[in-house]
Amino acid sequence: MRNDNRADDQLRPLVMQLNPNPYAEGSVWIEMGNTKVICTATVEDKVPPFMKGQGRGWVTAEYSMLPRATQVRNQREAARGKLSGRTMEIQRLIGRALRSVVDLEALGERTITLDCDVILADGGTRTTSITGAFVALALAVDKLNAQQPFEKYPVTDFLASVSVGVVDGQPLLDLNYEEDSNAKVDMNVVMTGSGQFVELQGTGEERPFSREELNRLLELAEGGIRQLIERQRELLGEKGARIGAGSA
Amino acid sequence: MRNDNRADDQLRPLVMQLNPNPYAEGSVWIEMGNTKVICTATVEDKVPPFMKGQGRGWVTAEYSMLPRATQVRNQREAARGKLSGRTMEIQRLIGRALRSVVDLEALGERTITLDCDVILADGGTRTTSITGAFVALALAVDKLNAQQPFEKYPVTDFLASVSVGVVDGQPLLDLNYEEDSNAKVDMNVVMTGSGQFVELQGTGEERPFSREELNRLLELAEGGIRQLIERQRELLGEKGARIGAGSA
Amino acid sequence: MRNDNRADDQLRPLVMQLNPNPYAEGSVWIEMGNTKVICTATVEDKVPPFMKGQGRGWVTAEYSMLPRATQVRNQREAARGKLSGRTMEIQRLIGRALRSVVDLEALGERTITLDCDVILADGGTRTTSITGAFVALALAVDKLNAQQPFEKYPVTDFLASVSVGVVDGQPLLDLNYEEDSNAKVDMNVVMTGSGQFVELQGTGEERPFSREELNRLLELAEGGIRQLIERQRELLGEKGARIGAGSA
Amino acid sequence: MRNDNRADDQLRPLVMQLNPNPYAEGSVWIEMGNTKVICTATVEDKVPPFMKGQGRGWVTAEYSMLPRATQVRNQREAARGKLSGRTMEIQRLIGRALRSVVDLEALGERTITLDCDVILADGGTRTTSITGAFVALALAVDKLNAQQPFEKYPVTDFLASVSVGVVDGQPLLDLNYEEDSNAKVDMNVVMTGSGQFVELQGTGEERPFSREELNRLLELAEGGIRQLIERQRELLGEKGARIGAGSA
Amino acid sequence: MRNDNRADDQLRPLVMQLNPNPYAEGSVWIEMGNTKVICTATVEDKVPPFMKGQGRGWVTAEYSMLPRATQVRNQREAARGKLSGRTMEIQRLIGRALRSVVDLEALGERTITLDCDVILADGGTRTTSITGAFVALALAVDKLNAQQPFEKYPVTDFLASVSVGVVDGQPLLDLNYEEDSNAKVDMNVVMTGSGQFVELQGTGEERPFSREELNRLLELAEGGIRQLIERQRELLGEKGARIGAGSA
Amino acid sequence: MRNDNRADDQLRPLVMQLNPNPYAEGSVWIEMGNTKVICTATVEDKVPPFMKGQGRGWVTAEYSMLPRATQVRNQREAARGKLSGRTMEIQRLIGRALRSVVDLEALGERTITLDCDVILADGGTRTTSITGAFVALALAVDKLNAQQPFEKYPVTDFLASVSVGVVDGQPLLDLNYEEDSNAKVDMNVVMTGSGQFVELQGTGEERPFSREELNRLLELAEGGIRQLIERQRELLGEKGARIGAGSA
Secondary structure, eight states: OOTTOOOTTOOOOEEEEEOOOSSSSEEEEEEETTEEEEEEEEEESOOOGGGTTSSOOEEEEEEEEOTTSSSSOOOOHHHHTSOOHHHHHHHHHHHHHHHTTBOHHHHOSOEEEEEEEEEEOSSOHHHHHHHHHHHHHHHHHHHHHHHSOOSSOSBOSOEEEEEEEEETTEEEESOOHHHHHHEEEEEEEEEETTSOEEEEEEEOSSSOBOHHHHHHHHHHHHHHHHHHHHHHHHHHGGGGTTTTTTTO | OOTTOOOTTOOOOEEEEEOOOSSSSEEEEEEETTEEEEEEEEEESOOOGGGTTSSOOEEEEEEEEOTTSSSSOOOOHHHHTSOOHHHHHHHHHHHHHHHTTBOHHHHOSOEEEEEEEEEEOSSOHHHHHHHHHHHHHHHHHHHHHHHSOOSSOSBOSOEEEEEEEEETTEEEESOOHHHHHHEEEEEEEEEETTSOEEEEEEEOSSSOBOHHHHHHHHHHHHHHHHHHHHHHHHHHGGGGTTTTTTTO | OOTTOOOTTOOOOEEEEEOOOSSSSEEEEEEETTEEEEEEEEEESOOOGGGTTSSOOEEEEEEEEOTTSSSSOOOOHHHHTSOOHHHHHHHHHHHHHHHTTBOHHHHOSOEEEEEEEEEEOSSOHHHHHHHHHHHHHHHHHHHHHHHSOOSSOSBOSOEEEEEEEEETTEEEESOOHHHHHHEEEEEEEEEETTSOEEEEEEEOSSSOBOHHHHHHHHHHHHHHHHHHHHHHHHHHGGGGTTTTTTTO | OOTTOOOTTOOOOEEEEEOOOSSSSEEEEEEETTEEEEEEEEEESOOOGGGTTSSOOEEEEEEEEOTTSSSSOOOOHHHHTSOOHHHHHHHHHHHHHHHTTBOHHHHOSOEEEEEEEEEEOSSOHHHHHHHHHHHHHHHHHHHHHHHSOOSSOSBOSOEEEEEEEEETTEEEESOOHHHHHHEEEEEEEEEETTSOEEEEEEEOSSSOBOHHHHHHHHHHHHHHHHHHHHHHHHHHGGGGTTTTTTTO | OOTTOOOTTOOOOEEEEEOOOSSSSEEEEEEETTEEEEEEEEEESOOOGGGTTSSOOEEEEEEEEOTTSSSSOOOOHHHHTSOOHHHHHHHHHHHHHHHTTBOHHHHOSOEEEEEEEEEEOSSOHHHHHHHHHHHHHHHHHHHHHHHSOOSSOSBOSOEEEEEEEEETTEEEESOOHHHHHHEEEEEEEEEETTSOEEEEEEEOSSSOBOHHHHHHHHHHHHHHHHHHHHHHHHHHGGGGTTTTTTTO | OOTTOOOTTOOOOEEEEEOOOSSSSEEEEEEETTEEEEEEEEEESOOOGGGTTSSOOEEEEEEEEOTTSSSSOOOOHHHHTSOOHHHHHHHHHHHHHHHTTBOHHHHOSOEEEEEEEEEEOSSOHHHHHHHHHHHHHHHHHHHHHHHSOOSSOSBOSOEEEEEEEEETTEEEESOOHHHHHHEEEEEEEEEETTSOEEEEEEEOSSSOBOHHHHHHHHHHHHHHHHHHHHHHHHHHGGGGTTTTTTTO
16 A cells, blocks of 8 residues: 555546636646646747747746755755756756647747746656646647637647656556655656657666566556546646647 | 725735645745735754854745746746845845844744745735744744743744835835836835834835825834734734743 | 944044046045945946836946955955845945936936945945945036036935944944944935935844834934035035036 | 668777776776767765765766867856756766666765766767766776775676667667757667666657657667677676676 | 156056054055055964864965956956956965965964955056065064064065066066056066065067067066065064064 | 986977867877877857957967866866866966967957867876967868968967976976976976967966076976977978968
């Protein structure tokens, strides 16, 4: 039995509240169990200098945790004067994952920045950020489309993410903090609505893992992500109806 | 009439939710109208190097805004690699204000750090942070007291803060963002439960102000702060009962 | 009796020497007792990026102390790689105060930077900086006017500043370092030649203060500032004659 | 046909020269085609502060590229004043990978730092760094063992890494720079001598990938890594004979 | 004729005022023509970590210019967040030069920091800083000796510095700013009271120089430094009497 | 006898390999004994902002050591977040020295950046960098000339550098690390093919030096540099034939 009574292939309770932020072009309050993240999408009519004049847009992400999101307080990165390697790695991952389902030509010369701010952390903050940021992005693109319909809809598929790992020899879905601390193998998986992989980051620092374990972990992840995307679809409703419409 | 239909001496709706953060020693979710701040108190059994071995404690504060707390997205200070002057000024103010109602000897050699993270900003973020941080601090001290009663209770009085200003020639209480942008004179006031001043920061960058205007602004602030402290008292209930008990 | 034999409402000896720096557009060597500051005004024909093309000017200030301006040597901020919160707070205050008596439209699209470098510190370095920087600013504007008379004279009033505080229960004017260290209440006041307030920063970190104490401190400050402005007027003579001429 | 005439499952020519650096405890000059990296191992009799007194050692890595290692010159990170996210991500990966085959208790309270400096970059710099750094680490541990034999040999297995990717729809082993630039899917794989996975980082930013593609890429990687480890074994000879001896 | 009517081998007017700073252990206000520098010596009873417990002292220097010391305002290094290469080079030179005439064993485990702050710059700021800093150092050591006589006097010789250069084909002593800007060859020389070289930094970026030119420049420098040291000797009087006493 | 059996006026074995880097416009692998440096020249068709539109080019240099170039590992400057004073001093010296033999007008509005990366350090890294960087520069300019012949050839003379010093009272040429550590006097000399001085940096921190010692050191340096330039000439062959051709 898991420490919170879940089955091995069971997600934690998922809460998503749309548009809690009245200023942002799209925003989501997302909870996976006790992990709570605010994701906001900001649209700006400019692109980074190296992309100017190419007619293509850009999607990028930033990630941060409140100092007391964790059991022990962390020093602010702003106070230390630099981002940690962990933060950089995570925000690069989120941005890359989101770009995989955005047609940057179709988006046009604008930037969408996804801010993922972790209010409370109980494991899976990067995967929860991706799942939430996708919804904030979808809301922002829908809003742009309402103002001026895109010729080709720039969001090409749904996207969600979950963590899996091996704890006490047992492959488990959606690790909470305690499980994560004890995991020998740990993997973050990002997949699309069409069931393909976008990112796969597995690490066996504590002990290496076999092809068989890998296969079992991927199955767990696929099952979890299918459920998450189902929930995104329901919640977005009409606002998600055009997703993938530009891909055909 | 004000842009949100308030009377000149009327506060915005106040919401305070105690202990939304299960890890922190004390925490508050506070809203003054659309300004929303999470304040958490972290207790650590150590003091800054320059205070070691003196038997006195320390209270300090940090302040930050989520990038999209405002109508236009702000770059993260962590990304820029340094705190802005505004942030430093605000967190110094919050820390100083809170220390004025804490007996650092009675607290003993420990540090309480108040993190004030602005989720949404609609004017008055620093004053709302002080009002909320005081409650988070009171909760943390009450928790310490429950574990091991203090000889002398370290919180010596209640404390709250509000902004006042002159807009279109009219002195107003508790400015929202739009009012604040148009204010010629702008003042932040911090007062104790016993009705005394702790901080007074008035500025007339747009035009200087007279002694009469100052007096009217102070009256408005006193009235507002009295109401805020009333609400703190109610909300803390038994957990606030010992405040000031060590002062007699 | 005060530690330097002054009456409670007596300023320290004031020395101001005009234009000690042959390169700067205006400069002052100012002493208030043992506090000694060099203030220089630099005029540049450009404004910060966010103000370009608006036809308005800008006035800003920077503040620093030599490492051995104080009894114990301070590490240089350049060596630490960042400005302290105290420095940022002070230079923001100086800039804001000076802008309150400058008509930025009348100044035209140029920037005046006031550098306040503390050679020796014995309390009141920020208020002395403001009093001195105003004179450097006035000299620089007079020089611009001599080259090409302004349609509307951009300096709208005189400006000076002084500190007041409560030491051993006694409200005192113009605290020196030893008094400042023992002050329970401490206030910096900036006023114009017409007797109005520009900045008021009072703090009772050691103990809160009452409305009566506030009133007494403001009276002391008003008296001191009146004398400082009298001295500025005398010293500037003809070079200060146009100040306020554009305001009518 | 590939742009350098290799078969799809063919590695580039591998060169490894042992101990080119007379000061380091272990060092390797490694070339995979035109990618050239110097890896040095430094042994220090101390551990990071958070590990003191636990009797365990630490293995960490740093990664850098000479400014003209690439076709276009890159600004030095030392000149920019901070490490890029890419660099941090890579050095975290190298360190994590190496630690997976080191028994930190057996190593004892010392730190081994692997510096991977890329002299010339033609794709696969991070995987080449891992393959080379393992050899430098093995040499350093062998040297320590010669001075004072370990009770339990701390290196528990061989370790190497290679990149794989999908280019023009074709899964390929060991991408060079031109191939890497055109890859739609890109994966870095780290494996042990016993054929297990240590790290798996696959990304489909350009287009997502299926389970079948993943399987084919993993097969290519396994084949390549088997050859790399064979070469490490040959080259280390007697110096590698104890690897894994402590694991039994 | 030189632009200020000096002969080729003539120094600018030299002013030195002892101990203008009442807090510092030694201080000098020095002027060479329009170049004006405040040098203060701070004595601290500690040494840098790498020297602890060796019974030896340390002498170090820091150098800075006020932003408007020059004709065009320079940005503060504290604002830019780092020291320029020029500043570092200069303060390393000053420290090295001073240490050449201090017996660090005789000084004992304490640090003397020489702060050289340029108030006005008209060429030769680094050489003027060295000449002044030596006097501040001598005053500080004399003060230490008065409190507790040294067994061996730690200052082993006098020390001064001057610049020389080739302007319009003419070797000149003690260049002012205008001359320095037009110099093809430029050299800073530091010498002791016994007429030996401590530092020699010659540069011919504009055009290389011959052995003959070098010889002529060194003669000019020797003559100038002899005069500077004469003036130091006179000014220090009794306070300089022990210099070199420990060397015999 | 010297610790490596050289005569007092004997250089260490010199190795130079041209163009080891296939991407750079010019590159050299240079060894002076155990000191090994990679020098690469990068040509870019732009100049620093302050030089734009003047029709003149720029030559600049950067210097760095691999962390384990030395017997004890040094922390990376990129990790510390800033360049050391030593590094800045050295790269300023290299750039200045190279510019002395380049006609920047003749070069035209482009920048050549010389990167000197020390792979192994055994004394004389800055002088070896200069000798090598000159060759890389010459190769890059020859390549530019091959593409489009210069009207006036921009390299005006050969250039090399060597260190000299006084060790155990004995003036020596080309100090290795052990000698350098024991040197009382230490000098770096840069000279041109026509036998003139470009840079002279002598320091007697350990003990001052006389005019006679200076003369002897300069003779040693002249002899060494003559040999180095002979080798550059041979090695460059036809590619160096135009050097100085523009000067006549």
